[in-house]
Amino acid sequence: MTTVARVVLDSPLPQLDRLFDYRVPAELEDDCVPGVRVKVPLRTGARMSDAYVVEVVSEGDWPGELSAVEQVVSPVPVLAPEIWSLARAVADRAAGVASDVLRLAVPTRQVRAEKAWLARDTAWSPPSVEPTPVTGYADGVLEALLADRGRAAVDAVPHPVDVGTADDPVWVPGWAATLAQAASHVVAREQSAVLAVPDFRDVTDLERALLAVLPPERVVRFDAKQTNGQRAKALLQARTHAVVAIGNRTAAFAPATELGLVAMWDDGDASFVEPRAPYVHTRDVALVRTAQSGAALLFLAHARSTDVQRLVELHWLQELAPHRVPTPRVIPTAQQAGAEGFAAQARIPSTAWRAAREASQHGPVLVQVANPGFGTGLVCADCGERAHCRVCGGPLGSPHRGATPQCRFCGALAVGFRCPTCGGGKLKPVGQGAQRTADELGRAFPGTRIVVADGSRPLDEVPARPAVVVATRGAEPSVPGGYACVLLLDGERLLAREGLRVQEDVLRFWTNAAAKGAPGAEVYLVGIGGKLATAMALWRLDGPAHDELVDRRALHFPPAVRVATLTGTDEAVTAAVEALGDAVVGAVLGPVPVPEDPVPGTVRAIVRFAYAHGAEVAATLKAEVIRRSSTRRVLPGGNRRRAAPTLRVRLDDAEPFTEV
Secondary structure, eight states: OOEEEEEEEOOOGGGOEEEEEOOGGGGGTOOOOOEEEEEEEEEEEEEEEEEEEEESSSSSSSOOOOOOOOESSSSSOOOOHHHHHHHHHHHHTTOOOOOHHHHSOOOOOOOOHHHHHHHHHHHHHOOOOOOOOOSSSSHHHHHHHHHHHEEEEEEOOOSOOOOOOSSSSOEOOOHHHHHHHHHHHHHHOOEEHHHHHHHHHHHHHHHHEEEEEEOOOEEEEEEESSSHHHHHHHHHHHTTTTTTTEGGGGGGGGOOOOOOEEEEEOOOOGGGSSTTOOOOOOHHHHHHHHHOOOEEEEEESSSOHHHHEEEHTTTEEEOOSSSSSSOOOEEETTTTTOOOOOHTTTOOHHHHHHHHHHHTSSEEEEEEEEEOOOSSSEEEETTTTBBTTTTTBBBBBOOTTOOOEEEETOOBTTOOOTTTTTTTEEEEEEEEOOHHHHHHHHHHHSSSSSEESSSSSSOOOOOOOSSEEEEEEEOOOTTTOOOOEEEEEEEEHTSSSOOOOOHEEEEEEHHHHHHHHHEEEEEEEETOHHHHHHHHHTTTHHHHHHHHHHHHHHHHTSSSSEEEEEEHHHHHHHHHHHHHGGOOOOOOOEEEEESSSSSSEEEEEEEOOGGHHHHHHHHHHHHHHHHHHHHHOOOOSSSEEEEOOOOOEEEEEEEEBBOO
């Protein structure tokens, strides 16, 4: 009887995105098991391709003679069956290629990690876990949901929480404490949990919270800061026993012995969008994985995304809110109302300035601003024309006073700048960035320590001592016990951007910063009124998400519908749109030229379709991509070669709806 290995090739070509049958030689049968890396011949024996074994069967579907597996690269099964099923489903949903997803899920081979895993003590088991009660919510509600493997949108506890002991306090954000406590209930049943967060600061906070309730052997990191060796070690550890896998986008693909919980913090963060093909959002990976595994699903946030709000209004997710937990005291103030002197220059109204000055005597004060650097931009000192980069045309900025102007897009230094309009060589800053705000606050708060935190000067934590911390959105460091006061500046500037998700993004920025305040700390929202200010003041943040979703439904914009972006030649894009037929909802947006594309004549069209037609649309568009990729053209002299792809497809693409 012939043993046949069905393998997935490590190839990005869409026409090779299927399982191939290969005969397993007798000498390789013991090592050729599902999940191992192998080398197989492709078309000719001289051309070898890397592949993963998906399954081993006694007979194949091919009636003819099969080529043989050339080599088992390693006997270690690195591709778990559930990860293959997840990769296949995610790729099909995004009209992509499964091998592209597997590159996100499985790191390159690391011999040292594999040898250590093979030499492990198989009789060893990690310490048992006692579940920790989930605090901040009605007694037993979240624990019961986990036991029933339910699904919920959870409003996070909006202040720091101490998860340590009286002798050794451990302060973490409220959401991190909730996730750690929930994970302890899952691991206590010898089930695994997958927890995905946006960036490295969140990973650090979550790890600290987990280590306060779980032994270190039960916590495994999957994040972008790891080396391939660390990722390989983590992957094999997660396959050995029940653990909590934490990290950013890659954590969603962590293997699990028995998955009991998938959770995400702040799913609306743009960091969850994978920048590589097939460009899937981690939220979609989480939804697919819970549907396949039956695990519990939690989306935690202060300000809910419209995508999660849609699932709530479909009653697919239930709502959970903190019980008898103090909310931030948000005080909307008019811009510059009564401000004087340096406080006015720093854009702080007098009431907020007095509160911040008093609070700074007892602890740190957080000031959130919109932009890093000294100013938001540079203009010609003679004519006022906006200064742009000579290399890429991007806006010029200055990281601090007296620094050489630098492009905000490509980073090129603008040495010897000359204005193309008047020929002037002097530039002056406009607007106020983090550094300029810090300079003004240094004058407004004499004798107080001023700290700047932004992308170029990241800080995880500042001590609970008097200080003024000026931070850009998303870069706010934590404080043990929380900030004594929080000022939210530049709200009008943040809301002035154009894009579908501007309002929900700004609400996330504000609420995440406000939640870093101590219980009872005052939060001043400067220069904002209307519904957003009311929602912040009442801490009723589901209303804006609902209103946004109502508007999206009326306009047929995501997430009320799904979208597909088609890029390529005019003929290819038009043919793909026609192939979709009646699945398209509303008018097709485009085709329009794409001047930034390196291929001349490239156009782009956006089609919208209902969620119910998602599988049909993805399959149709992928078939079009394969058809275009498989054609050949005849060159002068009779040479034949494969043409460059004339059609590119991206589903659920947010870029066309977002201002850069």
